[in-house]
Amino acid sequence: MDTTTKIVAALLLLAPLGACDGGDSETETDAESETDAMTSDAGTTAGGGSETSGDGDGDGDGDGDGDGDGDGDGDGDGDGDLSFAADVYPVLSASCSCHIAASHSSGFAAPDADTAYGNLVGVTAGQVGIPRVNAGDPNNSYLWHKVSGTQASVGGSGVQMPIGGALSADDLSTIEQWILSGAAQ
DSSP states (O other), X not given: OOHHHHHHHHHHHHOOGGGTTTOOOSSOOHHHHHHHHHTGGGTBOTTSXXXXXXXXXXXXXXXXXXXXXXXXSSSSSSSOOOOIIIIIHHXXXXXXXXXXXXXXXXXXXXXXXXXXXXXXXXXXXXXXXSBSBOTTXXXXXXXXXXXXXXXXXXXOOSOOSSTTSOOOHHHHHHHHHHHHTTOOO
């Protein structure tokens, strides 16, 4: 038996119980790292723990995403996509009171999620010749430019929306990701 095989055999016999139940060792020696890499085909992960679910994320739930819902976006719906009603409309309703009250002269009324969605997606903006929301393409979506403050770059006018203060980075990211993912209702 060669030296490497002897080390592997000894380490496997002396492995702490935590390595058998999915726990990771906080202090891993070079020999353990080498052993882990050599035994990965037998179900041992590179971190020293046993990956019993086979999903690769280490949380053992079998979904592969690390947050438990199977899609990685953490919203619990398992679909991975943002939706207008659940993710974007709450941002608009909290920040865009002129449009929510349907008192804005732009023609973009948003008194409820269904009306707002119908007035946004695929509808040409009155100020410019591009859609308010062009599914999959924030750079050709006037809404994106208005909330980003780049409306002049596409021939738009006025000020950055919402009036009175820019959206947070998280809210901007939500809108951008929703558009990129296809602007689902």
